[in-house]
Amino acid sequence: MSAQTSEAALPRLYRAYILILLVGAVVWAVPSGVQHAARQPLDAFLWLGFLLAGNLLAIPMLPRWRLNVSLGTPVHVAAAVIFPVPMAVMLGFLGFTAEPELKRQAPLWASGFNRSQVGLATGAASLAAHALPFQGAFRLIAATAIAAVVFTAANTAAVTVGLWLRRILGLAAAARVSAAPFPHFAADYAFVSLLALLIVFAYIDVGRWAIALLAIPLWLGFNTLRSAREAEDRAEQLAETVRELETLNALATELLTVRTIDQSVATGRGALLTALATNDIDLSLTGDLQEHLRAVKVPGAAPVALGVPADSSDDVLRVAEGIAGLLGMALQRLNLEQELADVQEARIALTGQILEEGTRERSRIALEIHDEVLPYFAAAEIQADNVSSALGAALPDRAIEIAGRTRDAVHGGIKQLREVLEALRRQVVVPGGLRDGLAAALEELRVERNVEVVLDVPDPLPPLPLALEILILETVRGCLTNIARHAEADQVQVRLEVAETVIAVEICDNGRGFDPAAVPAGHHGLALMAQRVSLARGKFEVASVSGQGTKVLVEVPA
Secondary structure (H helix, E strand, C coil), X not given: CEECCCCCCCCXXXXXXXXXXXXXXXXXXXXXXXXXXXXXHHHHHHHXXXXXXXXXXXXXXXXXXXXXXXXXXXXXXXXXXXXXXXXXXXXXXXXXXXXXXXXXXXXXXXXXXXXXXXXXXXXXXXXXXXCXXXXXXXXXXXXXXXXXHHHHHHHHHHHXXXXXXXXXXXXXXXXXXXXXXXXXXXXXXXXXXXXXXXXXXXXXXXXXXXXXXXHHHHHHHHHHHHHHHHHHHHHHHHHHHHHHHHHHHHHHHHHCCCCCHHHHHHHHHHHHHHHHXXXXXXXXXXXXCCCCEEEEEXXXXXXXXXXXXXXXXXXXXXXXXXXXXXXXXXXXXXXXXXXXXXXXXXXXXXXXXXXXXHHHHHHHHHHHHHHHHHHHHHHHHHHXXXXXXXXXXXXXXXXXXXXXXXXXXXXXXXXHHHHHHHHHHHHCCCCCCHHHHXXXXXXXXXXHHCCEEEEECCCCCXXXXXXXXXXXXXXXXXXXXXXXXXXXXXXXXXXXXXXCCEEEEEEEECCCCCCHHHCCCCCCHHHHHHHHHHHCCCEEEEEECCCCCEEEEEEEEC
């Protein structure tokens, strides 16, 4: 098994680790290994060729981690059993060649790591095989089995430490990844051992030319095994993808029914526990996670974040990001629903206030009619009786005088009644009458104050809630009243825009302006307008500078 890397920047501990492995392999193999090879040059040459060819036939065990098992594995095990320890180390070191090295794609540090750890693993296997005290065929079988176990264990340990020192994974995760093929790889492992044993017996019985006889069937067998392993790995990846999709689908279904943020968090946490199969996770609405966890942001719901183990693989991160995306959509939905509910409550409160104000205004008008209008007509009635009495007493001058007073009383009553009727007219806003109401208010200002007016309103206006129409019209009328009384303006513009989520009204004049922060005591008009707009969850802003006019901006949710 080997690990490949293409990273240019490597941690110093990882570089030191490789140097230690290289020194160990070289010291162990030289000079004893060279001396043995010098006594058996043809055998050494053939075995190097056999190892080089075998290592090029790599079977991808975990492609996503770039972990491979090659035909070189049984050849290395066989070499460990057949040759002395120093020569086994040398053959393992020199005979390991991966495909990226031939294509000049393997970095120097990766080549050094792979060669040294394979050489040392071969030496450890040879040391274990030659330590058996007995002889004969049984010894070869036992030696081959032990050599296969030791070679695999040493190789796996070296790769585990390498992944850990490269900071790709934590130590526990690196161990799981390095050893992952073997628990479910019993059949392949047995096949590797049998091939190694076949090579050992063939070499002992037939001699060095057995290598040539074994090369073709071994190549065919491992080629078949390689195809099977690739198909199995693709099937496993597909199964994992299906499980991930099932988890995300179940989560999406559950999140559609949740009604509170706490329920969403609990559902997301449960899906995360199920998908990652670990309790070492976190989900925080404030983004405060445990320091040893890696944060996965929840899109659209900042600062909410998921916490997963820092050594999580890309597959785990992909699942966590999928869960975060679904959770983000659920939280956004809940926020929008809450905003909509708040808007509805605000409109209900606004409608209630408008009705309450209307009731108070009608009571005021009724009282004004009683106190202001009726006395005029009562006086006219009395004066009319006095006119009759004067005429009956043949006092025409007195009758004429009283008749004049009667006319004045009727005129005063009519004037007061017109004012009351105008106030009543202002109280009436029919649905869809906002544009006409704004136009009438501006026209009244133009006639009374000789002001140039401009109305910029979409025609036709989209349907708006009656409460908002009343709010906007009353606010604009209040601003126009202030302009008529205080601004001394000769130009006024009212502009209304209706967007998808907001209605904006802008009232501008070129009058004398004022300091909004220094409104004299007793002037509560702006404050009352701002209070009413605030009740509708809107925004009321006044911008004015002395001598430069005034602009009032009103925004309310659509």
